[in-house]
Amino acid sequence: MLFDTNAYLGPYAFRRLRHNTAAGLLARMDAKGIDKAAVSSAAAITYRNTQAANEELAEAVRPHRDRLVPLAVINPAYAGWKDDLAICHEEFGMKGLRLYPHWHRYGPADPCCLELVHLATERGMVVSIPLRVEDYRQRSWLVDVPDLRPADLVPLIKACPKTRFVLVNGAGFAGSPLGQAGKDLPGNYVIEISRLSAVLANEIGQLLARLGPDRVVFGTGMPFNAPDPALVKLEVLDATEEVKEQIRWKTAARLFASP
Amino acid sequence: MPTFTRRRFVQAVLAASGTAVGAGAPAVLAEGAPRHGGAGPVIDCHAHLHHHGEPDWKEKDRRLIEAADKLGIDQLCCSILTPKRPASAEGFRECNAWAAEATRRFPGRVLAYCYVNPGHGREALDEIRRGVLDRGFVGVKLYNEHRCTEPVVFPVVELSIELRVPILHHAGHSHYFVADQPRMSDGGHLAELAARYPEARLICAHVGGGGDWEWTIKALRHARNVYLDTSGSVIDEGIVDLAARVVGVDRLLFGCDMSMTAGVGKIRAADLSPADKQKILGLNMQKLLAWRA
Numbered sequence: 001m002l003f004d005t006n007a008y009l010g011p012y013a014f015r016r017l018r019h020n021t022a023a024g025l026l027a028r029m030d031a032k033g034i035d036k037a038a039v040s041s042a043a044a045i046t047y048r049n050t051q052a053a054n055e056e057l058a059e060a061v062r063p064h065r066d067r068l069v070p071l072a073v074i075n076p077a078y079a080g081w082k083d084d085l086a087i088c089h090e091e092f093g094m095k096g097l098r099l100y101p102h103w104h105r106y107g108p109a110d111p112c113c114l115e116l117v118h119l120a121t122e123r124g125m126v127v128s129i130p131l132r133v134e135d136y137r138q139r140s141w142l143v144d145v146p147d148l149r150p151a152d153l154v155p156l157i158k159a160c161p162k163t164r165f166v167l168v169n170g171a172g173f174a175g176s177p178l179g180q181a182g183k184d185l186p187g188n189y190v191i192e193i194s195r196l197s198a199v200l201a202n203e204i205g206q207l208l209a210r211l212g213p214d215r216v217v218f219g220t221g222m223p224f225n226a227p228d229p230a231l232v233k234l235e236v237l238d239a240t241e242e243v244k245e246q247i248r249w250k251t252a253a254r255l256f257a258s259p
Numbered sequence: 260m261p262t263f264t265r266r267r268f269v270q271a272v273l274a275a276s277g278t279a280v281g282a283g284a285p286a287v288l289a290e291g292a293p294r295h296g297g298a299g300p301v302i303d304c305h306a307h308l309h310h311h312g313e314p315d316w317k318e319k320d321r322r323l324i325e326a327a328d329k330l331g332i333d334q335l336c337c338s339i340l341t342p343k344r345p346a347s348a349e350g351f352r353e354c355n356a357w358a359a360e361a362t363r364r365f366p367g368r369v370l371a372y373c374y375v376n377p378g379h380g381r382e383a384l385d386e387i388r389r390g391v392l393d394r395g396f397v398g399v400k401l402y403n404e405h406r407c408t409e410p411v412v413f414p415v416v417e418l419s420i421e422l423r424v425p426i427l428h429h430a431g432h433s434h435y436f437v438a439d440q441p442r443m444s445d446g447g448h449l450a451e452l453a454a455r456y457p458e459a460r461l462i463c464a465h466v467g468g469g470g471d472w473e474w475t476i477k478a479l480r481h482a483r484n485v486y487l488d489t490s491g492s493v494i495d496e497g498i499v500d501l502a503a504r505v506v507g508v509d510r511l512l513f514g515c516d517m518s519m520t521a522g523v524g525k526i527r528a529a530d531l532s533p534a535d536k537q538k539i540l541g542l543n544m545q546k547l548l549a550w551r552a
Contacts, residue, residue: 137433
């Protein structure tokens with residue numbers, strides 16, 4: 001069993017994506033042995049009104065809810081976001097949020113973000129935060145959106161101890177407070193592996209040792225990313241089969257289960 | 260815990276294209292096949308050993324070999340760079356002496372590029388001759404001290420033609436000024452250099468090393484004597500597929516540039532035939548290295 005905590009549907013503004021329809025993503029998942037995926041809209045990253053993208057996503061995943069777990073992209077600096085949150089949760093049955101603070105021009109510790117995360121937590125929703133969309137060095141001439149650094153998320157994570165955070169598309173956790181045990185941080189976040197090393201510096205191994213086996217989850221970044229690098233990591237990682245099962249799906253299944 | 264064997268790795272990489280590996284698989288797929296030589300080697304065309312100024316360089320080098328073992332990589336084509344650049348002549352000579360020592364420490368496993376800063380003129384050329392002729396280095400590594408179209412680089416290219424060795428050239432194309440690499444080359448510069456020296460064999464480094472990889476691939480379409488290395492940390496879906504379509508599989512070289520699982524995973528993900536993947540994984544590099552022989 002494999003649960004991909006980091007997948008997307010729809011178009012992206014700056015590059016053609018393949019396998020980005022529900023059928024296409026499912027076919028790719030089948031080919032790679034991936035059973036379930038938490039998906040959000042790639043279009044929502046650059047739409048001004050992200051709710052239009054959430055509507056598209058809800059429609060796309062409707063026949064595939066057994067395998068695709070939809071996440072809403074909400075911009076708490078945009079008009080009507082509380083209504084959007086309610087619709088995404090109550091009507092669309094979305095299990096969580098995916099937030100893009102830098103792309104949507106707010107800070108992860110800004111009051112609007114804290115309010116959104118608190119309201120989502122009250123609804124029992126998971127909060128997924130990509131630390132980047134693409135490699136910063138390949139950015140279009142139209143945009144200049146810096147990556148979130150792991151340390152940027154510390155105030156938000158501390159302020160929302162009851163929230164279940166899934167941090168995706170990140171690296172450098174081992175050298176940040178988020179990668180240290182006993183740093184006065186709640187254990188309310190898990191870290192996804194698509195950008196973490198499994199050999200050489202072996203950041204995955206470091207995080208497993210410091211945070212525990214239930215704090216690291218499988219994710220690919222499909223269809224932005226090829227899924228195979230994440231799969232190769234699981235194959236070469238020095239860990240017991242029991243730990244790998246937690247990474248592959250057990251922790252994610254628990255996170256995305258209804259509270 | 261299941262062991263990740265070389266056989267499993269190669270089969271997975273080849274089978275990922277949807278074609279099963281069967282009885283007709285090349286000899287190298289057989290369990291216990293020799294790590295080096297034979298058909299279908301896996302050669303990482305872009306790797307680095309560690310500068311001996313790092314206190315744990317030996318352990319880091321050991322980990323690189325260990326990672327290659329896990330991933331089924333037979334040979335690593337390595338250079339050692341100076342920590343500060345532009346490199347002094349003394350600095351690159353020291354690095355190359357360590358690289359030569361590494362080829363003895365890991366015989367047949369580590370192949371070495373001779374790293375020079377072309378700005379040092381005669382000293383750079385002497386160092387390349389020493390590396391290739393006396394130490395058996397397999398190529399030249401150029402970084403970002405000079406853009407590859409600057410005349411100061413030309414004698415190095417001419418010597419590489421004389422010695423029949425490729426040049427692995429650092430490259431990347433961003434749509435902004437990269438302040439810490441003002442003389443970085445890109446695929447367009449390498450294509451220009453290749454047109455000036457059609458006998459040269461150039462390797463454009465790490466298409467996945469950061470920068471607009473679609474731009475790089477398109478810039479190299481007509482540069483028949485430029486190979487493209489697939490290494491780098493960027494694992495965007497479709498890099499290798501687009502490169503195969505535009506540049507052609509015969510000019511693609513598998514590499515990791517220390518992003519080991521990214522390097523392997525990109526090849527595994529590509530929608531190419533097993534035969535084409537074997538070319539990329541090592542046969543193309545093997546042929547390129549045979550130029551000197």
